[in-house]
Amino acid sequence: MKNTLLLLFSLFFYTMSLNAQFQKATAPVADKKEHWRNIHDDKVLDNYYWMYDYFGKGPDSTKVVDYLKAENAYLDATMSETKAFQTDLFTEMKARIKEKDESVPVFKNGYYYYSRTEDGKQYYKYCRKKGTLDAKEEILLDVDQLAEGHSYYAATGFEVSEDNKLMAYGVDLVSRRQYIIYVKNLETGEILKDAILNTEGDPCWANDNKTIFYTSKNPVTLLSEKIQRHTLGTEPSTDVLVYEEKDKSNYIGVGKSKNNKYIFIVSNATMSSEWRMIDASKPNDSFRMFQPRMKDVLYDVTPLADKFLIRTNKDGAKNFKLMECPLGKTEAANWKEVIPVRKDVLLQGVEEFKDFIVINERKDGLVKLRIRSLKDKAEHYLDFGEPAYAANFGANPEYNSTNLRYSYTSLTTPSSVYDYQMVTKVKTLKKQQEVLGGYNSTDYVTERLYATAKDGTKVPISLVYKKGIKKDGNAPLLLYGYGSYGASMDASFTSTRLSLLNRGFVYAIAHIRGGQEMGRQWYEDGKLMKKINTFTDFIDCGKFLVAEKYTSTKHLYAMGGSAGGLLMGAVANMAPDLWHGIIAQVPFVDVVNTMLDESIPLTTNEFDEWGNPKNKDAYFYMKSYSPYENVEKKKYPNMLVTTGLHDSQVQYFEPSKWVAKLRDMKTDQNILLLHTNMEYGHGGASGRFDYLKDVALNFAFLFTLEGISK
Structure with a gap:
């Protein structure tokens, strides 16, 4: 009994110390208005359906805006002690960005095109020079000027x-x-x-x-x-x-x-x-x-001088194969195989040139670029030389060129642009993102790990941390995930992340099913009636990182946006005790109601991803994981939820309804904050610095939970 009391006291003071910078304020309480959904003989009460009215121009439109403003005011009051810290974080991250900069010029149809930025300006100028980079500059569009006001x-x-x-x-x-x-x-x-x-x-x-x-x-x-x-x-x-x-x-x-x-x-x-x-x-x-x-059957088309190339999954080619056909006979009956389907390699795309094609492949979760001569069919691969990275085609608009431009980055390598001369096989670094204030990649460590999912599947994790971090369970760790639409979350660099790493955080990416990192099957095993794999994979990655002492449950955080916000909502319901905090950005959390309403933007485009809830089986499967449907009277982790009033991808009412329901039902005293950007939509601010204010808010939330104040 004595040990239990000591444990309770220590937990109490631990919680108090972590929440020391969160100020006490009264959270808004959303009104409840009875609204019933009745489909497939399943009657469901939705007390917050009225929040739809701003989007639907209904009678409670003004009331919706007032509620969102009240939530913003609550967030401002709760995080008032972090305002100076947020400003410092913004200044710190902005100081790493080279304000006066220029993109690598791209040659097309006799001109070099590029964009450039100026000191203190939020936007850019789109420019060109004729024939040579020594020619006089033409400013085609001054976006800085156009954006004024x-x-x-x-x-x-x-x-x-x-x-x-x-x-x-x-x-x-x-x-x-x-x-x-x-x-x-x-x-x-x-x-x-x-x-x-x-x-x-x-x-x-x-x-x-x-x-x-x-x-x-x-x-x-x-x-x-x-x-x-x-x-x-x-x-x-x-x-x-x-x-x-x-x-x-x-x-x-x-x-x-x-x-x-x-x-x-x-x-x-x-x-x-x-x-x-x-x-x-x-x-x-x-x-x-x-x-x-x-x-x-999916297919896409690449025209060459004398034929068409077709990338397709026809005839069960799950990871896609490459076919060809004559210019005048394009029907599938005329397609002939060029590169067969492979079980361990996903064929992602083709970049065409007059004398070469470059095939974008993915093997073991990593991109490979395969160069093939159209003259003699000779082939070779580009060598990237790091265990976890992101690579892709760059801007290659000139068909007659023998030069391949590609992009490369990793968790420690800033975004880089290379030119690769396909004839001589010479690689030239044209530009690497400059990180001002001093950055040395050797100060950081990257790893590629594999967690075992509940069904035995090995799930890759890419992570980065600053040298000196001890694997004793005391380091805070932010685990990021997405896991939808076959989008692969490759290991890339961002200078803003340094503000986390330099304060002792480990950053990890869970390459969960629903993405396409490990091939097309990886995507298909995380969609429709297998969607829950996405969520359990993420949970298993979190448990693995705790078991391996990279962190512990009192220091483990999760973050995801849009469909990744759905992931956040699901794992908050399914494993609330695993996370000390969650950041859900523009989260798709009201899955059933949204997919039932075809007037909501993009709903009908999504039936093949989530299912159509007018189908009974799809309805009940969606309902089993939809975050809004599954909020319960129980403890939830600390949470920061963000949205945009003008969001066209995930309407503002999904996260606002979710937060209102969480406020009503959760049984803990943890922090729950909703931030609505009243001027922007899904992607946040348009200026190249303004978005850093949102990043600073997210980081301040995490740092406050960790007791970090500078």
Whole structure:
């Protein structure tokens, strides 16, 4: 009994010391309004459904905003003692960024294109030089100037016409990814009157220098629905519809081939795809089918001078194979195998050149770049030389080049741009991200570990920490995860992370199922009716790191965003005692309700990822893990939840409902905070420094829990 009392007293004072910098404040209590969901004979009460009203323009719209502001005020009051620390963290992270900088120039159609930033400026200038880097600079777009007076400004999709005289680009002022396409005369500086609203920001020039194809969005669901053709000088209202997608589970887009011969319309779902094409010099032609969509068959197309290459999973090629077909016979019956499917290698993509192709492969969780000569079929691989890293194609717009540009980074290697001469096999570092203030990669250690999941599967973990960390269970550790859509979370560098590592944190990435790090099967084993593998993998990674003494449960933290925020919600419900704190960023936590509402942006695109809850089995499986559905009267870890009022990917009402329900039901005294950015959406701030304020908030939350105040 005496030992029990001593333990209780020590735990009490330990908790008090950790929460010493969190100030006592009264949390807002959200109103409850009865709303029933009844489907598949399952009646569920949703007391916070009214929070939908700002999005749905309902009667409680103002009340929703008031509640979000009240939560922000509570966060500000609770973390008021960390304000100076947050400012110091912001200054510290900003000081590592080289403010006056320039990207590596990319050569295309006679010009070198690049962007550059200036001291104190949040945005950038998009520029070019003709023929040589010694030529006079042309500023094509001064985004610093254009962004003045806007709380959010995103410019994208810069496309220059074939005669180099016009540039089309997209602008989003709200952060809902609804872009206005503008056209600028690069000779006169005039912005033409051809402003095209509600697009994906993806202008594609035909070779006649006057025709633009683009993707039009549904203004409510934000689905990419139509491909339109615009002729300069005409009213966008008269633009010609060239394709309309009828299947609401598909994303569509339009783009030009690297050799400038074709314009493609691509329709993709999670499990099937379909391509159409025209001659880029004949924009008024009707698009012809490459190969009609086939059930559970994905394919993409790469045109060469005399044939098409097709990457596909057809005929059970789970990790994909490479096929080819003649230019005039594109149906699947004419496809012939070039590279067969391999059980241990995922074929991820192809970069084409006049005399070479480069195949992007993934083996044992790591990217390999395989170079093949089109003349003699000779092959070789690039050597990267680190145990955990991220590599990918860089900008390679010039079809006739023999130079491959690629990017490379690791947990300790800053982002690097290389040029690789495919004929001579000479590698040249063009630029490495400069970390100001002094950074030495040898001060840090990276490891690649494997945790054993509950079903015996080996799950990779990449981690980094500063030399000198003892593996005695006392180091704080932040475990990051995503695990959805087949997105691979490779081990990459960010200078902001140094603020964690230099204060004694270990940082780890759990390469859980639902991603594609270990091949296509890795993805399929973490989606639909196998989704719970994603969550149990993450939990097992956390338990492994505790067992191996990298940390302990009183120092273990978890973080994830969007679908990774779903992961955070699930593991908070499933293993609340494992984590001392969780950061859930823009979390997708109200899975069932969102997937039942096809008016919510992107819902129908997601059926192949999560399932359609109108199907009874899918409904009950989703309900079994959806974080909002599974909040219980029990103890939860300390939690920081973030969202954006204008988020187009995960609407603000998901995290706000979740937090309200947690406040009502959790039985602990741990910290629960909701931060809503009232001006931004899914990706946060648009400026290159403003986002650091959100990072500083996240880090201050973690440091306060660890009793770190400077």
